Amino acid sequence: MTMQPVPMPEKVIKRTFVDDAYNRLKHAILTNELLPGYQAPEPEVAAWLNMSRTPVREALIQLQSEGLVELIPRRGVRVLPIQAKDMREIYEILSALEPSAAENIARRGLTEEDLAPLEQATSEMEQALDANDLIAWAEADDRFHRALLEINGNERLNKIVSALIDQAHRARMMTLRLRKKPVKSTQDHRKILEYLRNGEAKKAGALFRQHRNRASTELLNILEDFKVPVL
Structure with a gap:
């Protein structure tokens, strides 16, 4: 009997993309690859990561809750300054x-x-x-x-x-x-x-x-x- 591959649930796939976006953005912020004060529209951030906007948006929301970025309506995201x-x-x-x-x-x-x-x-x-x-x-x-x-x-x-x-x-x-x-x-x-x-x-x-x-x-x-x- 040939075993058929079990498809990964859609929620798991989505979470994996969110985690990837979160980890890459967080590393870029903590290492100052994305400097304090950096600002860009969300589509530009998604393009930089070569990802769709949805997981990037969720990752940015998580980073905002951690005090690393600020989401600005109609203007995108800003990496918060060090004060x-x-x-x-x-x-x-x-x-x-x-x-x-x-x-x-x-x-x-x-x-x-x-x-x-x-x-x-x-x-x-x-x-x-x-x-x-x-x-x-x-x-x-x-x-x-x-x-x-x-x-x-x-x-x-x-x-x-x-x-x-x-x-x-x-x-x-x-x-x-x-x-x-x-x-x-x-x-x-x-x-x-x-x-x-x-x-x-x-x-x-x-x-x-x-x-x-x-x-x-x-x-x-x-x-x-x-x-x-x-x-």
Whole structure:
């Protein structure tokens, strides 16, 4: 008996196209391929992706909910600027929630297998720093923070904080070469990892909080020097 291929449901096909559009647009925004202030009609965006308008529209709606773009009636989509006020609020939230997640997993106790993603990300940060590859460093830094959320295991917290990390990462990529070389930041990650490994929850949380607060101060100083949103 010859098995006939089972057709993929139409909803699944549609969702796949939406996910593809979402992932490609989000990557372009977070890496600043589409710069803050970029504006285009939706048909132009769809043509750029070589996709139909419907999945692109749904992807843009999702990106708007994450604070990365703005949909403007009859004018299309605009990639939102990076503003000091927004970043101050984002870092205030990150400085409260991420240290709490670090303390939680330190108290729980972690195996070396649990810590492997954090160890790999930290090692890659150190290697990128030695090679003076700031883009690779920023990508490894981003993986560290996301891995911490995954290990923590709180899906709602993960969803909330991941959207904020996206915006922080975009600002970091935009200002990467305007900051000091991230030696202290890399050292912080190694020390946080040590505290997590040893179950030192309060020390992990305190250093994580200091780490985010210092990053916030550096970024806000740069944005405020511009006196206008980074467009």
